[in-house]
Every structure is written in C-alpha cells, then in structure tokens.
Amino acid sequence: MTATPGHGDATSDAPRPYTLVAELTYRCPLRCVYCSNPLDYGRRGDALDTASWLRVFREAEALGVMQLHLTGGEPLVRDDLEALVEGARALDLYTNLITSGIPCTRERLARLKALGLDNVQVSIQDVRAPESDRIAGLRSFERKLEVARWVKDLGLPLTVNTVLHRENLDRVDEIVAQAESLEADRLELANTQYLGWALVNRRALLPTREQLDRARAAARTARDRLRGRMEVLFVIPDYYAEFPKSCMDGWGRRFIVVSPDGLALPCHAAHTLPGLTFDRVQDRPLDEIWHRSDAFNAYRGEAWMPEPCRSCDRRAADFGGCRCQAYHLTGNAAATDPVCSLSSDHGLIEAARLEATRAALPGEGTPVAAGFLEATRAALPGEGTPVAAEFPEARAPAETALEYRTARSSVPA
Amino acid sequence: MLLYPERGLVLNGTAADVVQLCTGEHTVAEIVERLAEKYAPHPNEAVEREVMTFLTAMVDRGLIRSDG
Numbered sequence: 075m076t077a078t079p080g081h082g083d084a085t086s087d088a089p090r091p092y093t094l095v096a097e098l099t100y101r102c103p104l105r106c107v108y109c110s111n112p113l114d115y116g117r118r119g120d121a122l123d124t125a126s127w128l129r130v131f132r133e134a135e136a137l138g139v140m141q142l143h144l145t146g147g148e149p150l151v152r153d154d155l156e157a158l159v160e161g162a163r164a165l166d167l168y169t170n171l172i173t174s175g176i177p178c179t180r181e182r183l184a185r186l187k188a189l190g191l192d193n194v195q196v197s198i199q200d201v202r203a204p205e206s207d208r209i210a211g212l213r214s215f216e217r218k219l220e221v222a223r224w225v226k227d228l229g230l231p232l233t234v235n236t237v238l239h240r241e242n243l244d245r246v247d248e249i250v251a252q253a254e255s256l257e258a259d260r261l262e263l264a265n266t267q268y269l270g271w272a273l274v275n276r277r278a279l280l281p282t283r284e285q286l287d288r289a290r291a292a293a294r295t296a297r298d299r300l301r302g303r304m305e306v307l308f309v310i311p312d313y314y315a316e317f318p319k320s321c322m323d324g325w326g327r328r329f330i331v332v333s334p335d336g337l338a339l340p341c342h343a344a345h346t347l348p349g350l351t352f353d354r355v356q357d358r359p360l361d362e363i364w365h366r367s368d369a370f371n372a373y374r375g376e377a378w379m380p381e382p383c384r385s386c387d388r389r390a391a392d393f394g395g396c397r398c399q400a401y402h403l404t405g406n407a408a409a410t411d412p413v414c415s416l417s418s419d420h421g422l423i424e425a426a427r428l429e430a431t432r433a434a435l436p437g438e439g440t441p442v443a444a445g446f447l448e449a450t451r452a453a454l455p456g457e458g459t460p461v462a463a464e465f466p467e468a469r470a471p472a473e474t475a476l477e478y479r480t481a482r483s484s485v486p487a
Numbered sequence: 488m489l490l491y492p493e494r495g496l497v498l499n500g501t502a503a504d505v506v507q508l509c510t511g512e513h514t515v516a517e518i519v520e521r522l523a524e525k526y527a528p529h530p531n532e533a534v535e536r537e538v539m540t541f542l543t544a545m546v547d548r549g550l551i552r553s554d555g
Contacts, residue, residue, distance in 0.1 A: 170492050
C-alpha cells in the first residue's frame with residue numbers, strides 16, 4: 075500500500091489557510107474564452123521575483139498552509155519554476171502544477187518531478203483538435219495530449235481538467251474516454267463559472283438545463299464505472315444550482331490567492347470588488363494581511379450577511395456564496411449570491427437561463443463565434459496584450475485568430 | 488491531513504494511524520495486527536472490519552493504492 079502521508083493538525087474551524095494559490099504570471103500563450111485572468115490583465119505586469127515568491131511560500135507555510143497551487147496565466151512561462159518547486163518542497167508543501175501544457179518539454183517536467191513536484195493538472199479543452207484549439211485560441215491540442223502522457227510516463231499523478239460549456243457539454247463520454255486513454259488519475263469536468271471573461275462571453279457559453287442534466291448523468295455513470303481507477307469530478311455551473319456553493323470554503327477562511335502583481339486575495343477575482351483595499355505581499359507580511367487586513371475580514375463570519383442568509387440554516391455551509399458573483403450581477407458585493415433560489419435577485423439567473431434556452435432553439439441560436447465576437451468587442455480595453463509577441467511561434471491559425479481574437483485581445487486586428 | 492490535488496482530507500486519529508502504515512511495506516493483515524495491538528482490547532475482527540471499510544473508501548477515491 076502507498077499513500078501520500080499527511081501532516082499537521084487541521085480540525086479547528088478558526089480561519090486558517092490550508093492552501094496558497096500562487097498565480098505566478100498573467101502571461102499565457104492560450105486565449106481561452108473563459109480565461110480566469112482579469113479583464114484588464116494586458117495592462118498588468120508580473121511583479122514578484124523568485125526571492126519574493128519564496129518568502130511568500132515561507133510566510134504562508136508559517137500560517138498553516140500545506141498545499142500549494144502553482145498557476146497563472148501559465149506558470150511554465152516562468153523560468154524560475156524549478157527554484158519555486160524546490161523551495162516549496164523544502165517547506166514540505168504539497169505542490170500542484172496547474173498548466174495548459176504549453177510551453178513544456180519532457181526534460182523540464184522530469185526536472186520538476188526530481189525537485190519535488192507532487193501533481194500535474196493539464197487542461198484539455200475538448201476531444202478533437204479543431205474544437206479544442208478554437209476555444210484555446212491556439213493550435214495546442216496534440217501537444218497537450220503529449221504533455222499529459224509525459225506526466226504519466228514520469229510517474230507523476232495526472233489530473234486532466236476540461237472546462238465544460240454549451241459547445242462541449244454533449245461530449246462528456248468522449249472527454250471521459252480521452253482522460254482514460256491518458257490514464258489520468260483524476261478528471262475534473264468543471265463547468266464554466268460566469269465571472270470575468272466567462273461572464274463577458276456568457277451568452278455563447280451557458281448551456282441549457284437539459285444539456286447539463288444529460289452531461290451530469292453521463293459523468294455519474296463514468297464515476298461509478300471508474301471508481302478506484304480514475305476519480306471523476308463534475309462541477310455544475312452555479313447558475314443551475316439551487317443553492318450557492320461555499321465559494322473558496324468561505325471568505326478568508328481556507329485560501330490565500332496571491333496574484334502576479336503581488337496582491338493577497340481571498341479569491342482570484344476579489345480585486346474586482348469595490349470598496350476593498352487589498353494589500354500587496356511586497357508591503358506587508360502575509361500573517362498580518364491574513365489576520366488583520368480589512369479586506370480579509372470584510373466577509374468573514376456572519377456579521378456582514380444580509381437576509382435571507384443571516385437567518386438561513388445553510389449559512390454555515392455556503393457562507394452566502396460568491397461575493398464576486400453577487401457584485402457583478404447585483405452591484406452589491408454584500409448581497410446574497412443571486413444563484414441562491416432564496417435570493418431576491420434570483421431573477422437575474424433565471425433570465426440568463428432563459429436566454430440559454432432560447433439560444434438553443436432551432437433557428438434562434440446565435441452562432442457561437444458571432445456571440446463571442448459581439449460580447450467581447452464591447453469589453454475590450456482597446457489595446458492588445460504582450461502575449462502574442464512573446465509567443466510568435468504559438469500564434470493561432472488565421473481563421474481561429476479572427477474568430478476569437480476578441481476574447482483575449484492578443485492578435486493584432 | 489491527507490493532501491491531494493485541490494483538496495485535503497482531515498483524518499481522525501485512527502484513520503491517521505492506518506494511513507501512516509500505508510507506506511508500501513505492510514500488507515492489510517499486518518496493518519490490522521499493528522492496530523489491534525494498539526487498540527487492545529478491541530477484538531481483531533472489529534479492527535479488521537473498520538480498517539477494511541476505511542481502506543476501501545480510500546482506494547475507491549484513488550487516495551491509496553493497493554499493490555497486491
């Protein structure tokens with residue numbers, strides 16, 4: 075028998091971070107239409123050098139963090155990733171690399187494994203190159219499969235992550251088969267959540283309830299069939315849940331996200347909330363930020379909760395849901411998450427679902443490409459990002475670039 | 488705590504005892520034997536039942552692998 079040995083006592087309910095999400099860079103050669111980078115990421119820069127990140131890891135570990143996600147953007151574009159993995163290993167952190175697989179070599183993966191990397195999560199957008207590359211905005215599908223095979227060849231645990239949306243939701247069986255053929259240890263079937271770029275592109279991405287139900291049933295069958303071989307996770311879109319999920323396990327409770335520009339955040343989108351000032355790890359020790367900053371304390375506990383949360387039995391289970399979703403849909407970050415069927419703003423969600431149902435009707439559908447184009451044009455800051463320039467060899471094919479240029483704005487018009 | 492991608496599983500004392508013996512060196516029978524010693528006077532059968540239930544759940548979730 076083999077297992078990953080655990081460490082630490084972790085049963086208290088007091089705010090204590092278990093997980094540090096280190097967003098090492100905004101840069102990424104992909105331009106996925108539901109990218110989790112901020113809308114204005116092209117105007118932001120990476121601010122933390124190797125020594126600063128290692129200090130953040132130490133400060134996080136001292137606070138109780140045991141698990142580290144190295145993500146971005148694309149973490150592999152940092153040439154100090156080896157030093158960061160080595161530093162994390164020295165702190166005995168469980169380290170997970172969350173990557174698109176681009177740009178990667180087998181040699182680099184082998185080095186990272188030797189330095190102590192624990193798990194690799196590779197995103198694969200679909201089951202065939204044209205569809206996958208269209209969503210990613212880059213010819214990358216075949217390479218991703220190759221990288222996933224290297225992960226397994228090197229003896230690292232592999233998580234395959236496929237983000238689901240209207241375009242690929244009917245292919246869950248094929249997505250499962252693909253992960254099986256890659257001998258993935260885990261498959262995350264994560265439906266798009268509608269924040270950031272995904273909210274901008276919601277009209278083209280949100281599925282219908284019928285489509286989601288079919289996909290969920292397929293995932294359940296696969297989960298049962300593969301039990302003990304591959305863990306199959308299916309995360310539904312909040313928009314089709316009856317109650318909100320416990321976003322980040324509660325605000326400032328279990329997670330710290332540090333953005334590429336050094337902001338310490340309770341979640342990766344928290345910087346979009348108005349009225350909160352987030353500290354930079356360059357300016358203030360993490361311990362102080364976690365325990366004493368106004369921003370981390372803003373939505374802790376229950377005192378901030380409005381009705382119906384305040385008197386709801388579920389308040390300790392879902393913590394009122396997602397603050398970012400509340401703000402971006404209702405304009406009030408302290409509102410009950412409108413995905414909750416008890417929220418007075420729940421009509422906003424019902425309207426979005428209705429729109430998705432209408433779009434699925436024959437003759438009524440918005441062609442997806444046109445949908446993206448229209449939605450993202452409105453949101454464009456009017457300037458490109460440096461990504462394309464840094465990855466000249468990784469430019470999308472012309473017609474793909476044209477179709478999706480708006481989503482990540484990196485292809486010159 | 489048992490850590491794996493995205494999540495962690497908080498183990499209680501006995502679960503942690505089992506996991507700590509899952510080093511790749513012990514058979515299930517040996518694990519049961521060790522724990523029965525530690526938790527005497529619990530009968531061996533009861534310990535075995537609990538260990539098997541726990542290990543099956545862990546193997547199902549891919550958190551522990553059986554080599555034999």
